[in-house]
Amino acid sequence: MRIAMIGTGYVGLVSGACFSDFGHDVVCVDKDESKIDALKRGIMPIYEPGLDRLVASNVRGGRLSFTTDLKAGVDGAEAIFIAVGTPSRRGDGHADLSYVFGAAREIAEALTGPAAIVTKSTVPVGTGDEVERILAEVRPDARAWVVSNPEFLREGAAIEDFKRPDRIVVGTENEEAAEIMREVYRPLYLNKAPLLFTSRRTAELTKYAANAFLATKITFINEIADLCEVVGADVQQVSRGIGLDNRIGSKFLHAGPGYGGSCFPKDTLALLKTAEDAETPLRIVESVVAVNDARKRAMGRKVIQALGGDARGAVVALLGLTFKPNTDDMRDAPSLSIVQALQDGGARVRGFDPEGIEQARPLMADVDFFDNPYAAAEGADAVVLVTEWDVLRALDLGRIARTMKQPILVDLRNIYPPQDLEAAGLKGYSIGRPLRA
Structure with a gap:
């Protein structure tokens, strides 16, 4: 054909x-x-x-x-x-x-x-x-x-x-x-x-409904993660506990800095506009969009809190910039909001990504880019794991801790167990776990 x-x-x-x-x-x-x-x-x-x-x-x-x-x-x-x-x-x-x-x-x-x-x-x-x-x-x-x-x-x-x-x-x-x-x-x-x-209209709506539902699952577990931090629970165990229910499923229940990319942000907004034109409000999707937008900016504040509440003059290294691994796509990536929040707080920001630096460069003014994670971390006051690239899953944590100015690591993807961070001499902060590892 x-x-x-x-x-x-x-x-x-x-x-x-x-x-x-x-x-x-x-x-x-x-x-x-x-x-x-x-x-x-x-x-x-x-x-x-x-x-x-x-x-x-x-x-x-x-x-x-x-x-x-x-x-x-x-x-x-x-x-x-x-x-x-x-x-x-x-x-x-x-x-x-x-x-x-x-x-x-x-x-x-x-x-x-x-x-x-x-x-x-x-x-x-x-x-x-x-x-x-x-x-x-x-x-x-x-x-x-x-x-x-x-x-x-x-x-x-x-x-x-x-x-x-x-x-x-x-x-x-x-x-x-x-x-x-x-x-x-x-x-x-x-x-x-x-x-x-x-029918044709059914197929058109199916795509939007699917993406809105997945975005809802991500946003739901992110809010549960916030509650876990305060009450002393572990969101990864909560996710496993609910994901084993076949009615819920385990996918898209990994807490993190919020969704981004070329689909979810754009498609949820378009679905809301369709619903608005049809005078049929989608209140759940409205909340998902608002909560996710706020979350990405809040991740920057989380890093500032790890620095003691003041980021002025601090050097912060972001490891992983794209909205997810195995792509160079920077569209609506959480790293964009995190960088802005850190710079607004007076921090100097560094960045590393295996594939996304060329896409990130025009979007991130005044960010210093490095070609490997260890160079980005050297002399930094805090390292932030933003995207769970494979190359970031087995870092030499001891090497990072020894070369940093302050041994603070904020793990926004829960890649590393808290005990591994502590054993390496790092002050670890993660998502959906008690406030300090």
Whole structure:
């Protein structure tokens, strides 16, 4: 099957590479000439484990190609995926759909035969209706069907998620479009991945509901962590105790500095705007957004408290800057709020991250960046573990303690047991445990 993927961002590039690895003929289209030129040379615009090898393999196999020419990319395609950005619109939090609608218009003009036009981008309920209207306006003669097929990829594990998905949601009530989508995902049948067909609007809402629920679980356990610190309980044991209940599950119950990234912050806001427009308030989601925003800033105050309540002149080293491991994504990363709070308190901030420094640099003014965690920690008054990268899971804690000005370590991911910090000579502070280790 010939597939066109419009957009080579995170979702489009991973999806296009995986579809080609299934044996489909995939053309990835993007307006950014420099990005397409780089992809042709094997240079990835994002960091995702294994993506460079997957792309290279399928380019060599002749199944994957890149172009800036949308008309050529769409020519002969039976499934045309729209995977462009839908950032929060400045000022009101609504998803900015201008890229989606622009792509839909260009696709309509370029259609050469019957095709499913598939929105892979995360879009609010009713977006497919507008895409359908655009198609009818531009090409009333075309045999094209608009389908919703939301992605459920985790950054850092996207290839595995795509190839072994929990579910594939397809929103269409047209049988011809459904048959195209069955053929697109036929290679996954052996994995017995559930293929769930719904109405288009149901599929659009499913994506937002899923992300809002996961964000709620994260925010819930973070608030429980705050209570644990005060009453002397251990949030990790609480998480295990409730996560063993099959009705709750253990995932997304790890206390930390708050969620960030490209999905949860943007999608919860967009869902709230949809609910507002529908005059159906989502009070739980409203609270989740407010609590998470406040939490990220509070983590900076937690570090200042560990310094005795005064950060003026202190040197603080942040280890791990991206919103999660195995990605270079800095969007809404908790580290951004932590840096701001520390700098507002008069601290000088250092930063280390295995992959995210180049993305962090323009977002973090007056931060000194280091290429290894030990150099960042040397002479610091406090070290803060922000992101649980593998390279930070087995640090030589004694070495860090010996080179610091003050042996204070704030572990915002509970990577290290309190006794290990104490044995290394560090004053340890963590999340959801009694206030001092």
